Amino acid sequence: MTNLLTRPPVDQEARHDRLHRPLLLCAAGMAVLAVVSGIGMMVDGRTVLGEAVWFKPFKFAVSFGLYAATLAWMLGRLQRWRRTLWWLAAVAVLGFLTPEIAVITFQAVRGVRSHFNFSTPLDATLFAAMGGAAYLGWLMTFAIGVLLLFQRRLDKAMAWAVPLGIALSLAGMSVGYLMTSPTADQAEALNNGLKLATIGAHSVGGLDGGTTMPLTGWATETGDLRVAHFVGLHALQALPLIAIGLRLLARRLPTLHAETTRAALVIVAALGYAGLTGLLLWQAQRGQALTQPDSLTLTAAGVLLAAVAASATIILTVQRARRSHGRA
Structure with missing residues (x-):
């Protein structure tokens, strides 16, 4: 009873810090913003470049929500530098996610564009603020990634x-920065001294605002840098999900029992994802x-798929051979 009363609540404090x-x-x-934006798309008939005016807040709310939730999950499993990482993530929330989504909303x-908009001094200032927030978010994510490299994991x-x-x-x-170039x-x-209302674009080979895919809003007639931007960005969720x-x-496949085998497959998946x-x-x-x-493009995609499949097959074949040799 004495030990229970006098022991400091270390575990409770650790759980609180990791939230x-x-x-x-x-x-x-x-x-909440994603829900509100979804409702907005149904009741607000305004459009920007052919898209519902609330479509962009919806997309960014979903993406930023996944980023925040994934980062919270990662930081909740730390052993080292928890306080430092806590503050880095807090700066990312206050200096990156919050101002970025605030400007977009x-x-x-x-009822105007948030990105590449230089129509008025206000629009130019807001876009510049978004750019600064994006740079800060990149730096904070980089710093968090470096510190996560040195975490002990089972x-x-x-x-x-x-x-x-x-x-x-x-x-x-980083792909997002390519879009900001004229x-x-x-x-x-x-160069001719003209004042432009728009500087930068996500489309290549055409103008923004053409025919787009449903749900994603990606261009179907021109190149669209947002595709690589989206896919690369969400590796943050994809690779941990692959590991899980x-x-x-x-539990069902003995070939995957060895941690080294699963780690090798994750590395192959990361290379394929890259x-x-x-x-x-x-x-x-x-x-x-x-x-x-x-x-x-199809040939390159086929070569990439074949390389990933061959690498995974080699890893699994070697592991099966090791298991068979061990049993023998």
Whole structure:
């Protein structure tokens, strides 16, 4: 009884520290905004570049909510530098996610573009603020990823999945910076001293606002840098999910019992994911829509798929041989 009364509540304090309320509150707020934006798309008939004015807040709310929830989950399993990582994530919430989504939502309320908008001094200032927030978010995510590299984890597959997922997510974020550069026509106009209402674009080989895919809003007639941006960004969720899936499959498949095997498969998946992101970026930069791949794109995709499949097959074959040899 004395031990129970005098022992400091270390475990309770640790659980409290690992909750990371700013990230969880951010994820909850993004979920609410996604619902509100969904309702807005049904009741508000205004459009921007052919899309419902509330479509962009909806997409970003879902993406940012996943980012916050995933980061909260990662930070909840730390052993080292928990306080430092807590503050880095808090800065990401306050300096990156909150101002970014606030500007996007504010511009949706006004019924104007949030990105690449230089129509008025206010629009230009807001877009510049979004750019600064994005840079800060990249730096905070990078710092968090570096510190996560040195965390002790019992599961080797997850030990690879987390930092590789963050690295690929950073690469996906970086694709966004390509969109802010003036297009060839815009650069020529700026060189001629013209004042432009729009600087930058996500479309390659055409203008923003053309025919788009349902749900995603990606261009179907031109290259679209947002495809690689989206895929790379969400490696943060994809690779840890692959690690979790392999661990669950290991309960039924003896070949996956070894942690080294699962870790090797995660590395192969990460390399394949990186290849896919690069392929989508290459396709977009050639002005080619995702839905209209040419023979060169299809060939590259086939080679990538074959390489991933062959690597995974080799890993599993070697592990089966080791198990058979061990039993013999």
